Amino acid sequence: MAKRVARQTHPLAAVSRRGFLKGAALGGAALRGAALGGAGAIAVPVTAVAQAPEPRQLPPVPDQAAEQGQPAEVTGQRRRLATSAAGGLPGSDYMVDVIRSLGIEYVAFVPGDTFKGLHESVINYGLLTNPKLGLIPCMHEEVSVAICHGYAKIAGKPMACAMHSTVGLQHGCMALYNAWADRVPVFALVGHQADANKRVGLVQWAHAVYDGPELVRDFTKFDDTPASLSDFADSAVRAYKFAMTPPYGPVLLALDEGLQENPVPGGRAPAIPRLPLIVPPQGEDAACAEVARMLVGAAHPVILADRCARTPAGLARLIELAEALQAPVIDAHGRFNFPWRHPLNQTGSARDLLSRADVILGLEMTDFYHASAAAPPTAKRISVASTDLYFKSNYQDFERFTAVDIAIAVDAEATLPVLTDAVRRAIRPSLRSALRERGATLARQHQEALEESRTAAALGWNDRPITTARLCMELYDKIRHEKWSLVNGTSFQSYWPQRLWTAHEHYQYMGDAGAYGLGYLPGASLGAAVANQSQGRLTVAIGGDGDLMFTPSFLWTAAHQRIPLLYVVHNNRAYHQEVMWVQVIAGERQRGIDRCHLGTTIDDPYIDYAKLAQSMGVHGEGPITDPNALGPAIERALAIVKRGEPALIDVVAQGR
Amino acid sequence: MTPTAPRLKLSLASLPLVTGAAALIGGAAALIGALTGGAALIGGAALIGSAVPTGVAIAQAATPAGNAQRGQHLYLAVGCYECHGTTGTGAITGPKIAPNPIPFPAFIYQLRHPLGAPSYGNIKMPAYGEAVLSDAQVADLYAYLASIGPSPPASKIPLLNR
Known part of the structure; x- marks a missing residue:
């Protein structure tokens, strides 16, 4: 296990910048290993610095001419020293060091004057010294939080975002709720002005709040408003630890302006606490043995x-368990849980299998009740879920109560090896042939479901609007030989990717928004693309037009940061889910069922998403209405993405 | 009946007609006759994956004549396309209803008294009573669905065979 030695002093106070830079680059890599290592850790390798984008253009400064041709580090050093000479070691420089000690590589934000100290430290210190703390500029806090959300699901670790006091956090809070409901770590920061005498005008008073984090306390795992820099360091490490202990979740620290902007007291930065190896809670042996006994003894697990x-x-690990039992796996699609073409993947036969089930093992289920509703009441239900360990009462994202026979409150992923071992021990030799037979039956069933899906996908193949099956298959045709990562939830595309594509890598799918708050995918897909970029993966997203219009400014961030992402707009010209809901109530009332488009459809005028993209510097093509034009358009867009830039195509498609 | 003719918000220009929409309405009547032989239980409901209440019978009913073009207009205006797709292909939200729609008696029963458990998002099919869709309009809808021609088979689509 890698160990990290806590620094006793701020690096600039102890060593020369050049010496520190060399050491910090090595130390940063080791830190990441420590943060992510261990039993439940992400195995995704992380390059030390490469993915932090260089600032494309330094902000104009009075002596800009003198800077031309100088390396960024030298420029930064000179600026840093000037700041230092003016006021000593800024508190927010120390905050940057604490943040990057956590292995955090980026901070995404819309500027806000309550964190101007941190902002300045990011651009004049974090960006210019190693390990770099990269900056992702955004135009809406909902985007910056969603970037963290998507990034964490691919990278397996948090990104930081900073928000302006009050209004900034208010803009970002829905995205935090999505992350909370999706059990995703986000390291969020918000500016805070505690000293009323420092509020220089009416805006500062309007943006001041006594307890800012209260706004999101119902859906963050931890928040704090530290009163000193050492308090900040402790809280930051504590917050990181909470965020990365299953169930994962967002955390928030409010940063006082004085703390950011004042020099470090005495010029000596406080020590940064060690980052622990985080070990997720694991199932107890006897409980796993009992579950194994039930599963092995079941006729239809x-x-x-x-x-x-x-x-x-x-x-x-889930493949190992399923194969040991030769049991069907039904994927609720919260993550990439199981290969889509594995013979035991029986998602397409869920209703049939559940109707006969006698033992159901639910692993980190969000909605166990509805997911298993087709099962007979006599079926035994076993829940293995970390969500039982930590929850809050106000927001009801814990879903409908499910009566279970055994509830094991642990991290399912960490528990699978113990459970699988117990299953293997419980399988008597006499049972093996029956298990093989069950596996063979399920394999045939998987193949039949695949053929049924192919038949269904052919329906309306040449229709306009383009069917979602055609859309998905045209896209797959162009990416299937790439190292692709599909980063949207697929329910709006009738799950065609899961039904017809071949996927077997964890990064190839990352689930949906969590709380289904609109505006998620634009930012989340960008964050995922940032994480995928360093791994040489191609990021693609299929997103609704309604979702896009909540957070269209992500396009500017994508272009500005040159983030390679293919964004396919599934343009059904409506808030389609809501059309259907209004249709339901209109059906009940039996009046004006032909008027449900009012307030739900996005027409008169139609929005030109290609132009929207182009207006922000992104390659945009569309609206594509001819299904035969779709493949070539995807090809053109992919050529742009492979050059390292974003591209968007607008496809007029069926509702689902 | 709706007080005014249903408004076609999604214009035919924006949602172009499916190929094969010119098929004859008479084909639907022939289909019904072939499938039901006259009096029909709601056996057709089985085709849409719904539980069938036993003992519920529908009086013998011939497939009424309908206008496919008006039917397509209605299909879009009253929202059938939302769950079933603009040509009845079906989706996660609703089953396939064309080509070869279920027999007319089952079809109109399903519209008036939707069967089946809530599916996607726990949305249940809304009822289309006579107050919002007359029998004549249902016949038009049916004519539209019956006019929809077959899609190419999956075996003939290269993208579905790679």
């Missing part, structure tokens, strides 16, 4: 998985 595979290891 079913495994349900939702957010089971937190990491690539979780995917492999």
Whole structure:
């Protein structure tokens, strides 16, 4: 296990910048290993600095001419020293060091004057010294939080975002709720002005709040408003630890302006606490043995998985369990839990299998009740879920109560090896042929479901609007030989990717928004693309037009940061889910069922999403209405993405 | 009946007609006759994956004549396309209803008294009573669905065979 030695002093106070830079680069890599290592850790390798984008253009400064041709580090050093000479070591420089000691590589934000100290430290210190703390500029806090959300699901660790006091956090809070409901770590920061005498005008008073984090306390795992720099360091490490202990979740620290902007007292930065190896809670042996006994003894066991595979290891572990039992796996699609073309993947036969199930194992289920509703009441239900360990009462994202026979409150992924071992021990030799037979039957069933899906996908193949099956298959045709990562939830595309594509890597799918708050995918897909970029993966997203219009400014961030992402707009010209809901109530009332488009459809005028993209510097093409034009358009867009830039295509498609 | 003719918000220009929409309405009547032989239980409901209440019978009913073009207009205006797709292909939200729609008696029964458990998002199919959709309009809808021609088979689509 890698160990990290806590620094006793701020690096600039102790060593020369050049010396520190060399050491910090090595130390940063080791830190990441420490943060992510261990039993439940993400195995995704992380390059030390490469993915932090260089600032494309330094902000104009009075002596800009003198800077031309100088390396960024030298420029930064000179600026840093000037700041230092003016006021000593800024508190927010120390905050930057604490943040990057956590292995955090980026901070995404819309500027806000309550964190101007931190902002300045990011651009004049964090960006210019190693390990770099990269900056992702945004135009809406909902985007910056969602970037963290998507990034964490691919990278397996948090990104930081900073928000302006009050109004900034208010803009970002829905995205925090999505992350909370999706059990995703986000390291959020918000500016705070505690000293009323420092509020220089009416705006500062309007943006001041006594307890800012209260706004999101119902859906963050931890928040704090530290009163000193050492308090900040402790809280930051504590927050990181909470965020990364299953169930994962967002955390928030409010940073006082004085703390950011004043020099470090005495010029000596406080020590940064060690970052622990975080070991997720694991199932107890006897409980696992009992579950194994039930599963092995069942005639028709079913495994349900939702957010089971937190990491690539979780995917492999679920395969081992399913294969040991030769039991069907039904994927609720919260993560990439199980290979889509594995013979035991029986998601397409869920209703049939559940109707006969006698034992159901639910792994990190969000909605166990509805996911297993087709099962007979006599079926035994076993829940293995970390969500039982930590929850709050106000927001009801814990879903409908499910009566279970055994509830094991642990991290499912970390528990799978113990459970699988117990299953293997419980299988008597006499049972093996029956298990093989069950596996063979399920394999045939998987193949039949695949053929049925192909037949269904052919329906309306040449229709306009383009069917979602055609859309998905045209896209797959162009990416299937790439190292692709599909980063949207697929329910709006009738799950065609899961039904027809071949996927077996953890990064190839990451689930949906969590709380289904609109505006998620634009930012989340960008964050995922940032994480995928360093791994040489191609990031693609299929997103609704309604979702896009909540957070269209992500396009500017994508272009500005040159983030390679293919964004396919599934343009059904409506808030389609809501059209259907209004249709339901209109059906009940039996008046004006032909008027449900009012307030739900996005027409008169139609929005030109290609132009929207182009207006922000992104390659945009569309609206594409001819299904035969779709493949070539995807090809053109992919050529842009492979050059390292974002591209958007607008596809006029069926509702689902 | 709705007080005014249903407004076609999604214009035919924006949602172009499916190929094969010119098929004859008479084909639907022939289909019904072939499938039901006259009096029909709601056996057709089985085709849409719904539980069938036993003992519920529908009086013998011939497939009424309908206008496919008006039917397509209605299909879009009253929202059938939302769950079933603009040509009845079906989706996660609702089953396939064309080509080869279920027999007319079952079809109109399903519209008036939707069967089946809530599916996607726990949304249940809304009822289309006579107050919002007359029998004549249902016949038009049916004519539209019956006019929809077959899609190419999956085996002939390269993208579905790679």
